[in-house]
Amino acid sequence: MNHSVHRHLGIEIRTYDEKIRRFIPGYETMLAVAAREIVRTKPDLTLDLGGGTGALSEAILSADASGTVELIDIDRGMLAQARSRLARFDERTRFTESSFHAPLPPCDAVVASLALHHIPSIGEKRGLYRRIYGALRAGGVFVNADATMPAAPPARDAAWRSWINHMAASGIEEPRAREYFAQWAEEDTYFPLEAELDAIRTAGFDAECVWRRGPIAVVVARKLL
Numbered sequence: 001m002n003h004s005v006h007r008h009l010g011i012e013i014r015t016y017d018e019k020i021r022r023f024i025p026g027y028e029t030m031l032a033v034a035a036r037e038i039v040r041t042k043p044d045l046t047l048d049l050g051g052g053t054g055a056l057s058e059a060i061l062s063a064d065a066s067g068t069v070e071l072i073d074i075d076r077g078m079l080a081q082a083r084s085r086l087a088r089f090d091e092r093t094r095f096t097e098s099s100f101h102a103p104l105p106p107c108d109a110v111v112a113s114l115a116l117h118h119i120p121s122i123g124e125k126r127g128l129y130r131r132i133y134g135a136l137r138a139g140g141v142f143v144n145a146d147a148t149m150p151a152a153p154p155a156r157d158a159a160w161r162s163w164i165n166h167m168a169a170s171g172i173e174e175p176r177a178r179e180y181f182a183q184w185a186e187e188d189t190y191f192p193l194e195a196e197l198d199a200i201r202t203a204g205f206d207a208e209c210v211w212r213r214g215p216i217a218v219v220v221a222r223k224l225l
Contacts, residue, residue, distance in 0.1 A: 016052070016053055016078075016081070017053055017055060020114070021170070022167065022170035022171065022172060023167065023170075023172075023180070024114065024147075024166075024216060025162065025163060025166040025213045025214045025215070025216050026213035026214070026216055027216075029211070029213070030113065030145045030211070030213070030216055030218060031055055031056050031059050031113065031145070032059065033145070033210060033211040033218045034056060034059075034111060034113055034143050034145040034218050035056060035059035035060045035063055036063070037141065037143045037210065037218070037220045038060050038064075038109050038111050038141065038143055039060060039063045039064045039067075041108065041109055041139070041140070041141045042064070042066075042067070043064075043067050043107070043108030043109035043140070043141075044066075044067055044068065044108050045067065045068050045069075045070065045105075045106075045107045045108050045109070046060060046067060046068070046069045046070070046107065046108065046109040046110070046111060047069075047070050047072060047104060047105070047107050047109070047110045047111070047135070048060075048069055048070065048071045048072065048111050048112070049072050049100040049110060049111070049112040049115055049116070050072070050073055050074075050100055050112055050113075050114075050115025050116070050118070051071035051072060051073050051078075051082060051115075052073060052075070052078045052081075052082065052113075052114075052115070053078055053081040053082050053085060054071055054081070054082030054083075054085045054086045055085075055113070056111060056113045056145075057069045057071050057082065057086060057093070058085060058086060058089075060111070061086065061089045061092060061093070067092070067108075068091075068092050068093070068094065069086075069089075069092065069093055069094070070093075070094040070095075070096060070105075070107075071086075071093065071094070071095050071096070072096045072098050072100055073096075073097065073098075074097065074098060074099045076097060079095050079097055082095065083095055100112070100115070100116075100128065101128070103131070104131055104132065104134075104135035105135065106135055106136075106137060107135055107136060107137070107140065108136070108137055108139075108140050108141075109136070109140055109141050109142070109143070110132045110135065110136060110140070110141075110142045110143070111142070111143045111144075111145075112143075112144050112145070112146070113144075113145040113146070114145065114146055114147070115146070116128070116144060116146055117146050117147050117188045117189060117190055118187055118188065118189075119189070120189050121189070122191055122195055122199055125191075125196075125199050126199045126202060126203065129142075129199055129200050129202075129203035129205070129221075130203045130204075132203070133203045133204045133205060133223055136223045137223075138223060138224075138225055139222075139223065139224070140222075140223045141220065141221065141222050141223070142200070142205065142220075142221040142222075142223075143218065143219070143220050143221070144196070144200075144218070144219045144221070145216070145217070145218045145219075146196075146216070146217065146219075147188075147190045147215045147216055147217075148190055148191060148192060148193040148196060148215055148216075148217050149190035149191070149192065149215055150192050150193075151192045151195075159214055159215040160181075160215075162213075162214030162215065163177075163181075163214055163215050164177050164178070166214065167180075190215065193209060193212070193217050193219075196217075196219060197209065197219065200219065200221045201221075203221075204223065205221035205222060205223060206221065206222045206224055207219055207220065207221040207222070208220055
């Protein structure tokens with residue numbers, strides 16, 4: 001996978017953290033919920049898949065005084081931004097330029113935010129979820145914060161409308177919002193929440209959705225054995 005946030009979203013990396021809040025409903029709460037679910041397990045090592053500019057890694061590191069976070073991203077520009085952002089955490093951070101399709105090291109927690117929707121098929125996602133399960137130590141946790149989209153037309157239409165309304169409230173008019181959706185569809189695939197939970201459970205996890213706002217959901221999956 002060769003992914004560029006600048007090309008995909010049509011924004012400069014330096015403006016990403018401001019623009020993403022205009023794009024994503026409940027962005028701040030999403031990060032806080034995902035970080036909370038990771039930190040409560042007190043992991044020694046957390047992998048942040050597709051970690052971008054490091055916003056979620058920062059939330060985890062700020063809330064947990066001892067754990068290490070390894071931020072994995074294939075976008076070199078985003079990694080550079082994350083290095084600068086997380087510099088104050090120094091030895092508690094690692095940065096790996098790699099696809100999340102690459103082998104994962106043993107760890108205590110895995111997290112992803114707005115990253116795994118770049119995987120185009122549910123079959124590929126099942127494969128990733130199995131590899132995450134295999135990398136986690138017993139008692140480990142996987143947290144995925146991402147966009148989902150219902151399969152049934154009425155619910156799907158309502159989810160899209162909720163998303164458009166958020167963008168409109170953030171100053172992005174509906175025609176422009178729809179242009180963004182069409183542009184993102186070249187690389188993004190949003191599955192129903194039920195399909196995501198089924199794929200995660202099939203990998204062996206005990207999984208539940210702990211937060212949802214419009215199309216955005218936070219799923220927590222636990223490796224019990």
